[in-house]
Amino acid sequence: xxxxxxxxxxxxxxxxxxxxxxxxxxxxxxxxxxxxxxxxxxxxxxxxxxxxxxxxxxxxxxxxxxxxxxxxxxxxxxxxxxxxxxxxxxxxxxxxxxxxxxxxxxxxxxxxxxxxxxxxxxxxxxxxxxxxxxxxxxxxxxxxxxxxxxxxxxxxxxxxxxxxxxxxxxxxxxxxxxxxxxxxxxxxxxxxxxxxxxxxxxxxxxxxxxxxxxxxxxxxxxxxxxxxxxxxxxxxxxxxxxxxxxxxxxxxxxxxxxxxxxxxxxxxx
Numbered sequence: 001x002x003x004x005x006x007x008x009x010x011x012x013x014x015x016x017x018x019x020x021x022x023x024x025x026x027x028x029x030x031x032x033x034x035x036x037x038x039x040x041x042x043x044x045x046x047x048x049x050x051x052x053x054x055x056x057x058x059x060x061x062x063x064x065x066x067x068x069x070x071x072x073x074x075x076x077x078x079x080x081x082x083x084x085x086x087x088x089x090x091x092x093x094x095x096x097x098x099x100x101x102x103x104x105x106x107x108x109x110x111x112x113x114x115x116x117x118x119x120x121x122x123x124x125x126x127x128x129x130x131x132x133x134x135x136x137x138x139x140x141x142x143x144x145x146x147x148x149x150x151x152x153x154x155x156x157x158x159x160x161x162x163x164x165x166x167x168x169x170x171x172x173x174x175x176x177x178x179x180x181x182x183x184x185x186x187x188x189x190x191x192x193x194x195x196x197x198x199x200x201x202x203x204x205x206x207x208x209x210x211x212x213x214x215x216x217x218x219x220x221x222x223x224x225x226x227x228x229x230x231x232x233x234x235x236x237x238x239x240x241x242x243x244x245x246x247x248x249x250x251x252x253x254x255x256x257x258x259x260x261x262x263x264x265x266x267x268x269x
Contacts (some may be wrong), residue, residue, distance in 0.1 A: 013112045020112075046265045049087030059085045063094055070102060075109075078102035083263075086126070090264045099263075100126035122263040130261040144221045149177055149213060152220045153187060153196035156253070159223055164252040165192035171245045174201040176210040189249060207241035223253035 001018065005011050013019075033040060042048060056062050062085050070078045079102040085095035100123040107119030125131075139155070147155065172188040175196075186197040186205075201208075211219075215236045219227050225247050231237035239246055260266065 015113055017112045017115065020115075046087050049084040052084040053088045056081075056084075059089060059092055059095065063098060066098055070098065075102040075105040079106060086263070087265050096126040100124075103263075118262070125261055125263050131259045139221065141218070141221060145214065145217045147217070149180060149185070149216070150196065150198060152216055153185070153194065156220045156223060157194035157196070159253040159255070160189070160192070160194050161252050161254040162192045164254075165189055168248045168252055171248060172202040172205045173245065173249070174205040174208040175216070176201075176208060177213050177216060178210060179212045189252075194249075205241060206245035207239055207243060209237065209239050209246060211237040223250050225250050 001011055043051070053059055053062055056065075062081060066078050066082050069081075079099055082095050082099040082102065085092055086099055089095070103119045103123040103126070107116045107123065110116040110119060144152070144155070168189060170188065170190050172186070175185040175187045177183045177185065182199050184199060184201045186195075186200050186202040188195060188202065211231065215231050219231060219237075228237065228239075228246060228250060232239065
């Protein structure tokens with residue numbers, strides 16, 4: 001901000017920040033690539049970290065220099081450089097504690113509330129690990145029940161584990177939603193993605209699933225074989241044809257956990 005505005009309370013970055021939001025606008029319109037060809041196709045972060053640490057003389061050397069930078073108050077640099085050690089070896093306790101201390105100091109100094117939250121959450125995870133336990137999640141029975149049938153199938157599609165669906169291959173289902181004006185849906189897997197076409201049955205379905213919309217919502221909220229079996233036992237859902245096709249579809253539905261790490265490599269990296 002220009003000097004005439006920078007000191008005004010109502011334009012301070014207590015939530016959004018100019019540094020953060022300017023980059024967000026740039027990335028929205030131009031993508032993540034910054035135009036420098038050196039960053040066009042970099043190594044994944046874990047592989048990049050291993051090479052950085054090796055070039056800098058190993059983890060012990062990096063940490064010795066980082067401690068000196070910490071003592072000099074250069075916390076931003078410590079957080080950046082020690083993160084390479086954490087990504088190269090997440091079990092390195094000394095690296096985790098040093099980066100946590102640097103992030104904590106940055107959190108204390110941050111004017112923006114979200115920045116402070118990120119810094120202090122990262123420090124907590126480095127010291128204590130990723131939190132575990134039941135998460136609130138983004139959906140519940142009421143919110144799912146309020147979705148349109150098309151949105152229910154879209155929501156189900158989000159849960160498809162693509163690599164697992166590749167192994168399953170293509171399958172086709174007719175879903176008959178018994179209490180809707182246009183009850184037939186052509187639903188299936190193709191090229192590891194879920195499709196759902198309203199207003200018609202599948203041309204050559206592997207199976208037909210007949211159920212009311214409330215049961216469909218329950219199945220979408222918890223897309224598992226156990227849920228399907230429960231609905232069948234209650235008498236609200238009937239599967240004809242190859243039941244294993246429905247099981248294969250539900251078997252590639254992933255579940256999401258709110259508690260993911262933000263400061264160390266994730267298993268997929």
